[in-house]
Amino acid sequence: MTGRARTKQRPPLLLVVPAFVGLLFFAVPLIGLLARTPWGDLPELLSSSVVVDAFRLSLLASIGATALSAVFGVPLAWVLARVEFPGRSIIRGLVLLPLVLPPVVGGAALLFALGRRGAIGEPLNELTGLVLPFSTWGVVVAATFVSMPFLIITVEGALSSLDGRHEGAAATLGATRWTVVRRITLPMIAPSLAAGLALTWARAFGEFGATITFAGNLQGRTQTLPLAVFVALESDRDTAIAISLVMVVVSLTVLVLLRNRWWRTT
Amino acid sequence: MKNASWIVAFLAVAVLVSCGSDERTEVFVSAAASLTDSFEAIEEAFEERNPSVDIVLNLAGSSTLREQILAGAPADVFASANESVMDEIAGAGLLASAATVFATNRLEVAVPPANPGAISGLGDFDREELVLGLCASGVPCGDFAIEALRIVGVDPMVDTYEPNVRSLLTKVESGDLDAGIVYYTDVLAAHDRVEGIPIPAETNVVARYPIAVLQGAVDTGAAAFVAFVLSADGREILAEHGFGTR
Structure with missing residues (x-):
């Protein structure tokens, strides 16, 4: 971004005060969590089989969802940004719907469509024997559903604002359309792509509502960290707090590292 | 400033909507998820008889409700699906009066x-x-x-x-x-x-379902609601939904 205005003067109080209040929205819950953390018991709490299983599943599901989003979401973003077709704004709205839809609604919709008696789930089950609900694949599908829009919205934005001259020049020099995408377009949007992938991963890592509604809750198979927190809150609050802390640390680390690495330059 | 006029219009509507709400006393009832249908029916019957009270149902798993109440969420009445959850609330000193089993x-x-x-x-x-x-x-x-x-x-x-x-x-x-x-x-x-x-x-x-008025409750409305649940009319509604009421 050019012409970034970063003032050296004292910032106006009229902005600093509300900015500070805005910051409190994020800081206060975190302080509440830290204040309740049983620091001494932390190693023991975090090495329980429930937490280890949930952590493994969360990593698997979030990375799987990010991979699926990259494979299917980037082409979709490209189509939305570059191809003119009737009803494009409706398709775009549909794709971005999971950003605003309550995840539990998404989970219920997934269950009705892909469940054992669902419109697609039933034939799928008969053809392949695959049952998505209550399986780890179901967790990946739910996480992909809620997280892929983050990648699409980021990549589509980058593609739309891309200067088309480089692609045009490459095409003039005889590059095939696929080569242009691979050698020119994708490298040029790499920072946005990386940022989008990071957001997608972070959203998938924290996914709760669609997962519990669509995939259920079973340790080692479908119980990710957020589900483990939810269940533990009702029976074992120290474990719940310990897991919450892990989620905060992991997510914050990833977001801070990636922001420093990629977003500064965009 | 076209935007500003929109904001003013929005605020005006928001104020009108909040003023338009009636003067009824809100009574927050936290009830076990299994009481969903019966308590919705009881809410309707109670509000018909007590037009000055607005019952607000908060339905969730009893243990979720327990956590909410322990954390200080607004609740005037608690109806749990088991006695141990209610005992924990009582143990925390949050009940205004002893719990009564109203259904099985x-x-x-x-x-x-x-x-x-x-x-x-x-x-x-x-x-x-x-x-x-x-x-x-x-x-x-x-x-x-x-x-x-x-x-x-x-x-x-x-x-x-x-x-x-x-x-x-x-x-x-x-x-x-x-x-x-x-x-x-x-x-x-x-x-x-x-x-x-x-x-x-x-x-x-x-399963035995206890109900109790919580501490700091809107006294008249909350007590009246509990009394109604325990009354013959309340029991009849519960029985219609399959609960044992003895």
Whole structure:
């Protein structure tokens, strides 16, 4: 971004005060969590089989969802940004719907469509024997559903604002359309792509509502960290707090590292 | 400043809407998820008789409600699906008066219509090929189900531990679960969307539902609501929904 205005003067109080209040929205819950953390018991709490299983599943599901989003979401973003077709704004709205839809609604919709008696789930089950609900694949599908829009919205934005001259020049020099995408377009949007992938991963890592509604809750198979927190809150609050802390640390680390690495330059 | 006029219009509407709401006293009732239908009916009957009170129902798993109340969420009345959850609230010194048991319930096995898993009772819960669900432990329906399975000596092969009884029932209704252990009243409320397989009394577990006014409650409205639940009219509504009321 050019012409970034970063003032050296004292910032106006009229902005600093509300900015500070805005910051409190994020800081206060975190302080509440830290204040309740049983620091001494932390190693023991975090090495329980429930937490280890949930952590493994969360990593698997979030990375799987990010991979699926990259494979299917980037082409979709490209189509939305570059191809003119009737009803494009409706398709775009549909794709971005999971950003605003309550995840539990998404989970219920997934269950009705892909469940054992669902419109697609039933034939799928008969053809392949695959049952998505209550399986780890179901967790990946739910996480992909809620997280892929983050990648699409980021990549589509980058593609739309891309200067088309480089692609045009490459095409003039005889590059095939696929080569242009691979050698020119994708490298040029790499920072946005990386940022989008990071957001997608972070959203998938924290996914709760669609997962519990669509995939259920079973340790080692479908119980990710957020589900483990939810269940533990009702029976074992120290474990719940310990897991919450892990989620905060992991997510914050990833977001801070990636922001420093990629977003500064965009 | 076209935008500014929109903001002013929005604020005006917001103020009108908030002023337009009536002067009724709001009474927050936190009730177990299994009381959903019966308490909605009781709310309607109570508000008809007490037009100055607006009952606000907060329905969730009893243990979720317990956490909310312990954390200081606004609640005037608490109706739990088991006594141990209520005891914890009492132990924390949050009850305004002693809790009273107002209803009982029993477990039943819920299966999708036509019973695709050919389930005949609790004894089928160790069949690995079935997709089976229970409420999570810590949630009353989950603790009761585990107790009932222990009585019959079955080590269940569970595919999902649901956070509350209604989400478990939803997955039985959709046919994604072959069976789940829920309350008799839930099977009744689901009408023909699920079939119920009764559990014999000797292996069943009786859930006792206590109700109490919480500390700091809107005294008149909250006490009146509890009195109504315990009255003949309240009991009649509960009985219509399948609860035992003695």
